[in-house]
Amino acid sequence: DTGVSQDPRHKITKRGQNVTFRCDPISEHNRLYWYRQTLGQGPEFLTYFQNEAQLEKSRLLSDRFSAERPKGSFSTLEIQRTEQGDSAMYLCASSPSNEQFFGPGTRLTVL
Amino acid sequence: QKEVEQNSGPLSVPEGAIASLNCTYSDRGSQSFFWYRQYSGKSPELIMFIYSNGDKEDGRFTAQLNKASQYVSLLIRDSQPSDSATYLCAVREDDSNYQLIWGAGTKLIIKP
Numbered sequence: 001d002t003g004v005s006q007d008p009r010h011k012i013t014k015r016g017q018n019v020t021f022r023c024d025p026i027s028e029h030n031r032l033y034w035y036r037q038t039l040g041q042g043p044e045f046l047t048y049f050q051n052e053a054q055l056e057k058s059r060l061l062s063d064r065f066s067a068e069r070p071k072g073s074f075s076t077l078e079i080q081r082t083e084q085g086d087s088a089m090y091l092c093a094s095s096p097s098n099e100q101f102f103g104p105g106t107r108l109t110v111l
Numbered sequence: 112q113k114e115v116e117q118n119s120g121p122l123s124v125p126e127g128a129i130a131s132l133n134c135t136y137s138d139r140g141s142q143s144f145f146w147y148r149q150y151s152g153k154s155p156e157l158i159m160f161i162y163s164n165g166d167k168e169d170g171r172f173t174a175q176l177n178k179a180s181q182y183v184s185l186l187i188r189d190s191q192p193s194d195s196a197t198y199l200c201a202v203r204e205d206d207s208n209y210q211l212i213w214g215a216g217t218k219l220i221i222k223p
């Protein structure tokens with residue numbers, strides 16, 4: 001399968017714990033995006049990378065969120081001190097230029 | 112605040128009919144327009160994109176763009192029950208910004 005992959009697919013954690021998600025983009029895609037989506041809403045932009053450079057981060061994103069793409073290939077998204085409001089689907093997308101292709105997402109539940 | 116607006120629905124269409132989904136956007140400088148399909152509990156799947164005014168056809172799908180009126184639409188011909196999903200409209204602002212602005216989606220129900 002040469003599509004975008006994400007791991008884990010589901011994560012249940014207790015409030016205050018840290019979580020980390022991984023995204024493996026389509027290999028020749030140099031752009032990688034992270035989104036968050038809640039029920040009944042469109043994807044909410046979090047951040048994006050061109051190769052290893054993080055070019056933009058949403059102003060809505062608190063300091064508890066951080067993302068890396070150390071070698072311009074896979075990326076990780078970490079949420080520190082999780083809150084119940086962080087419960088959502090976290091989506092990763094990769095892009096060769098204009099169109100974005102999504103992975104299956106990681107569903108986070110914070111108890 | 113740049114916005115993309117969609118009617119949340121649900122839009123109910125009989126099987127075999129044409130489903131028409133609409134999207135308006137606020138930024139007149141927007142350049143690229145995308146339609147994604149999202150089944151419940153799944154991630155968005157790209158089905159169409161359009162960059163120029165007019166129509167673009169791909170199988171049963173036609174995207175229509177009118178930049179003067181700032182709307183983009185998606186037509187689905189010969190609707191099938193498997194087309195039942197939420198359809199998300201996304202707009203890219205300009206050549207220097209690769210972010211997409213997303214609508215909240217329209218839920219489409221195809222009734223057999």
